[in-house]
Each structure stands twice: as structure tokens, then as C-alpha cells.
Amino acid sequence: MSRTVTLALVDDAGVPLGALPAYDVPAPWWQEVSSVVAEARRRYGLDVAVLRLVAADRPEPPGGHLTYLAQVSGRPSVPLTPVPVDLTPEPLRAPWAEPGGPARSLAWAAEELQRLGRPVTAVAQQRTWNLSAIWRLDGAHGTAWLKQVPVFFRHEAAVLRWLARAAPGITPIVLADDGTGRVLLDHVPGEDRYEAGPDERAAIAVDHHAIQLRAVDDVAGLVAVGVPDLRGPALARWIRAALAPHDVSVVVDLLAGLDDRLAEVRRCGLPDTLVHGDLHPGNVRSDGTRRVIIDWGDAFLGHPAFDILRLTETLDAATAGSLREAWAARWRADVPGCDPEQAVALLRPVAPLRMAAVYALFLAGIEPSEHPYHAGDVPACLERAAAEAKQD
Known part of the structure; x- marks a missing residue:
């Protein structure tokens, strides 16, 4: 799958110039623009800075025919086609x-x-x-x-x-x-480990456990530097507030019992700590000898089980179960008397519910033309949460 790209150009003052002829780029993911920039240089000799997505011919990524706004210095010699682009100021536009x-x-x-x-x-x-x-x-x-x-x-x-x-x-x-x-x-050498297998994920889980164990003793310091605090009842309040503008009928029972469920989780005895928030293998980079965990923007303070659930969510049941058992054994060894397995069972429907709230907050904080990146994520996560709740 590839993308077809139209670049609507503006000059350094933001004055519209017109659009370049459409061209194809191999990477289908809308946010990846290195090939968009390289192809504009190769085809037209132009150095452009891609600013933002302004139109797409499909409701969500990947692929399709996309129009981006791009900035160029001077007036290009290549013929440009007039194209309507809304340049109205938008308060949620990224700088x-x-x-x-x-x-x-x-x-x-x-x-x-x-x-x-x-x-x-x-x-x-x-x-x-x-x-x-x-x-x-x-x-x-x-x-x-x-x-x-x-x-x-x-x-x-x-x-x-x-x-x-x-x-x-x-x-x-x-x-x-x-x-x-x-x-x-x-720079971190290596590649993002999207295709990591069970053994590599197990090693990632061990690395991350050391981080979380260290963070247990410095939660107050992390709060002080601005890490979102979603410990205990705060998580339920945050989820409900984020999802308030959305149709949550599919998870109404889960939301109604969320406070009681989280109280049960606390009784399992695991400490609150630093949670990565999106610990899938693509957020780990490795050159074969060193692993580095990247992209901590989703980080928050809360329950450590959220990260092992994310790390194992695409695996088959047996493999995921084995990795979770190892994760639970580490916590039992470090926090005697805790019940990690029960915490995981209770949080399985909460994990996709929390992700629905994350995507809802993205939508609330970005300009409307960029909503197609995330609009389908909220209902998809709510459906997953409902499915997990039925298996309780």
C-alpha cells in the first residue's frame, strides 16, 4: 500500500501559491513525511516543510489520496494548480x-x-x-x-x-x-522493534520492571515535575471526563462499576509507579545489543499492570499468559503478599477503556482537520473494553 500526495504550497508569509501535481510515495502512514519531502525535491527541485494534513479521501489511515499544506521559500518555477485550502487560524493548531x-x-x-x-x-x-x-x-x-x-x-x-x-x-x-x-x-542506534517476538518482549518486560520498581520510591517527585497522576480513584474520574462527549453505551456497565473495580485492584497490593502508557514493541529500539524504551509522552502514574497488558495484547493467549506469569512472579518477589494475577484480570477491560479516554483527549486537543488520525480509535477501544468485560 502507498499514498498519493498533493502538496498545497504556501510561501514564508503563509500566502497560498497553489498545488504541485500529485505524486505517489511508498510509505502509507500519513504522519511519515520524509518520503514526501524527498520526492518533492527529486521531482521538482523544491525544499518543502510539510506543515499539516488538510484533506484525506478516506476516513482513517493508512494509504489513500492526501493533501498536505507545505511551506516553500520563494515561488516555484513548476506550474501550480489552484487548490482551495482553509487557512483560517485554528486555536488548537500545533505550533x-x-x-x-x-x-x-x-x-x-x-x-x-x-x-x-x-x-x-x-x-x-x-x-x-x-x-x-x-x-x-x-x-x-x-x-x-x-x-x-x-x-x-x-x-x-x-x-x-x-x-x-x-x-x-x-x-x-x-x-x-x-x-x-x-x-x-x-541518536539511538538500531531499529524500532515492531516485530519483536516473545523472547524479546520478555526481555523488554524485565527492563521495564526495573524502571517501575525504582519509580515506586519517587512517585512524589514525578508528580512534582508534571507527570499525570492517575492513581486510584483519579483514574475513574479522568476516564469519565475524557469520554463524556462520546457515545459510551457499549461500556455503560463497565463505567458504572469502575470505582468498585479499581478499589478491588488496590486491594491486590501492588504499588503505584511510573507507567509508560504505550509499551508496545514499536516503542522499543534496539541494535541487537542494547534496548532503549522510547516515546514516553503517554506516561502517567498509576498501576504497573497497564504496561504488561499493552506489551502482550497482540500475542496468542498462551504466549501472553506466559509473559504475564513471569511479570507477576517478579512483583510477588519484590512485593510479598501482593496478587498480581488478580490485578491483571481486573484491569483487562480497563486497559482498552483507558486507551479510549486517551484517544478522546487527543481529539479534544487537536484541530478538526487532523481528527481522521484518531476518530475511529475511540469506538474501537470501547468495543474492546466491552468484549473484555464480558469475559470477566
Whole structure:
């Protein structure tokens, strides 16, 4: 599957110029724009900065025919086609999705790297969507990555700095951050481990257990630096508030009993800790010798079982069960008298319910033209939560 892309261009002042002829790129995932930028350069000799998605011919990713707004300096010599694009200001628009936004962020990153003695010689845009913008910055002293995230992920830099002290070597190194969502990260060799098998997932679970055990003793410090606090009853309140604008009829019974269920979970005796929030193998990077857990924007303080449920959710029942048994054994050894198995059983329907709330908050915090990225996720997660609740 591929994408067909139309770039609607604006100049540095945000004045619309027209659209380039449509072209195909191999990667079907809408937020991946490195090939979009490279193909515009190859075909038309243009250096563009992709700002945001403005239209799609299908309700959700991947693939299809997409129109992006992109910025270019000067007026292209290639003939452009008039195209209607709504340039009305939008209060929920990400700062990197505005004309001039990428340039401001890259200028900040270049200044920080210069200060660190790592001057930039080449820049490549990798990704842009409502949850992040990512650029690769190369120089004679190595590669760094500029990541910019929205306000609801702003705590990620603080989490990474805490992790660098508490668990050095298994998370990305922060080179700089500006407190608003921009962070510079040192390069991590290897590849994202989307295809990790059971043995590798078991190793990831062991790595992550060490992090969570260390965080048990510093929950207050993590709260102080802005990590969302979803311990105990706060989780139920947060879920209900996030899902209030949505049709939750399929999980009405689960929501009605959520406080009692979470009270039972607390009686299982596991401590609250730092939760990654999206611990699937694609958020682990490895070069075969070193594993690094990345993308901590979904992190919160709460129950550790959420991460083992996420790490095992795509596995067959027997394999998932084996990994969860090992996870439970570690917690029983470290917290005598706790009941990890019962906690997992109680939280199985809550895990997709929490994810539905996460996607609901994304939708509430991003501009409408980017809703197709997530609109289908809320009902899909609610259906999964209902299915898990029926198996209680």
C-alpha cells in the first residue's frame, strides 16, 4: 500500500501559491513525511516543510489520496494548480503546523547543538502530525533528533530526565529541552522493534520492571515535575471526563462499576509507579545489543499492570499468559503478599477503556482537520473494553 500526495504550497508569509501535481510515495502512514519531502525535491527541485494534513479521501489511515499544506521559500518555477485550502487560524493548531513554525523550532535546535559543540550540517524532516513533529539533524559530531510535542505530552522531557538518573542507558538521552514541548534527543542506534517476538518482549518486560520498581520510591517527585497522576480513584474520574462527549453505551456497565473495580485492584497490593502508557514493541529500539524504551509522552502514574497488558495484547493467549506469569512472579518477589494475577484480570477491560479516554483527549486537543488520525480509535477501544468485560 502507498499514498498519493498533493502538496498545497504556501510561501514564508503563509500566502497560498497553489498545488504541485500529485505524486505517489511508498510509505502509507500519513504522519511519515520524509518520503514526501524527498520526492518533492527529486521531482521538482523544491525544499518543502510539510506543515499539516488538510484533506484525506478516506476516513482513517493508512494509504489513500492526501493533501498536505507545505511551506516553500520563494515561488516555484513548476506550474501550480489552484487548490482551495482553509487557512483560517485554528486555536488548537500545533505550533509546528503554522508557516514559520518548523523554521523556529529548527533554529532553536541548531542553537542548542551549537552550544553543545555539535553544529548542524544537514536537516531532514521525518514526521509531522498532531502528536509530534520530528526532524533528524546531522553533523560532524553525530546525529540528534528534534522532537516537538503538544501540551498534553509536554511532561515527556521531564520523564526522560528522571529516567536518565534512575535507569541510565535504557532510555534516550536528552540533550536539551525548552519546557514547551521541544526536546533534543541523542541518536539511538538500531531499529524500532515492531516485530519483536516473545523472547524479546520478555526481555523488554524485565527492563521495564526495573524502571517501575525504582519509580515506586519517587512517585512524589514525578508528580512534582508534571507527570499525570492517575492513581486510584483519579483514574475513574479522568476516564469519565475524557469520554463524556462520546457515545459510551457499549461500556455503560463497565463505567458504572469502575470505582468498585479499581478499589478491588488496590486491594491486590501492588504499588503505584511510573507507567509508560504505550509499551508496545514499536516503542522499543534496539541494535541487537542494547534496548532503549522510547516515546514516553503517554506516561502517567498509576498501576504497573497497564504496561504488561499493552506489551502482550497482540500475542496468542498462551504466549501472553506466559509473559504475564513471569511479570507477576517478579512483583510477588519484590512485593510479598501482593496478587498480581488478580490485578491483571481486573484491569483487562480497563486497559482498552483507558486507551479510549486517551484517544478522546487527543481529539479534544487537536484541530478538526487532523481528527481522521484518531476518530475511529475511540469506538474501537470501547468495543474492546466491552468484549473484555464480558469475559470477566
